[in-house]
Amino acid sequence: MSDYERLMRGVIPYLTIDGVDEAIAFYQTALGAVLHGGVTRAPESGKVLNALLEINGGAIMLADVFDGMPDLPAKAGHGFMMQIVSHDGQAFWDRAIAGGCTIVTPFEPQFWGDTWGQFNDPFGIGWAVNQPSQTNREKAAGQ
Numbered sequence: 001m002s003d004y005e006r007l008m009r010g011v012i013p014y015l016t017i018d019g020v021d022e023a024i025a026f027y028q029t030a031l032g033a034v035l036h037g038g039v040t041r042a043p044e045s046g047k048v049l050n051a052l053l054e055i056n057g058g059a060i061m062l063a064d065v066f067d068g069m070p071d072l073p074a075k076a077g078h079g080f081m082m083q084i085v086s087h088d089g090q091a092f093w094d095r096a097i098a099g100g101c102t103i104v105t106p107f108e109p110q111f112w113g114d115t116w117g118q119f120n121d122p123f124g125i126g127w128a129v130n131q132p133s134q135t136n137r138e139k140a141a142g143q
Contacts (some may be wrong), residue, residue: 003036007052007059013082014061015074015125019131020048023123030099030121031055031084031092033059044067075124082127089115089131096127112136113135 017023020039027033033053040050048065054060060082065073074080086094093107100122107117113133120126132140 003054004052007036007054012059012061013080014063016063016065016072017123017125018065018073019123020051020062020064022071023054023121024051026052026099026122027055030096030101031127033060056086073124080126081118082125083130084127085132086132087131087137089129093117093119093129096121096129101127 024033024035024039028035033055036052036054038051039048041047042049045066046064049063049080051062052059053062072078086092089107096119097103101119103117103119104126105116105118105128107115107129110116113136115133116128118126118128
């Protein structure tokens with residue numbers, strides 16, 4: 001199975017971001033993103049029509065904001081948040097904060113047992129990192 005086939009399944013967030021080229025570079029540095037398949041650009045403007053990134057084994061697609069299109073840029077607080085679930089959440093958290101993300105909620109143990117925190121990236125997207133506890137991993141596995 002190719003990387004494209006592996007990534008292109010399930011539910012994939014497709015974010016409209018003002019300045020996708022900068023966002024791609026930032027996500028590669030701050031979140032360890034991998035760009036798959038290059039970037040498709042509009043011939044007239046050179047703006048990004050489509051970019052596929054892999055972050056923590058999952059896919060996210062990005063496009064620039066285009067004049068005359070109904071899509072508004074994605075921003076934190078618009079009813080969604082991106083979440084990274086990792087058994088080494090601290091590494092994702094530390095990399096994102098060192099890369100320039102702003103802490104909203106500190107990464108620390110929560111009442112439900114997992115370690116969780118929230119940050120905003122420089123493009124206005126809200127992210128969370130969740131590190132499942134051993135107890136919650138066992139519950140989810142039916143043990």
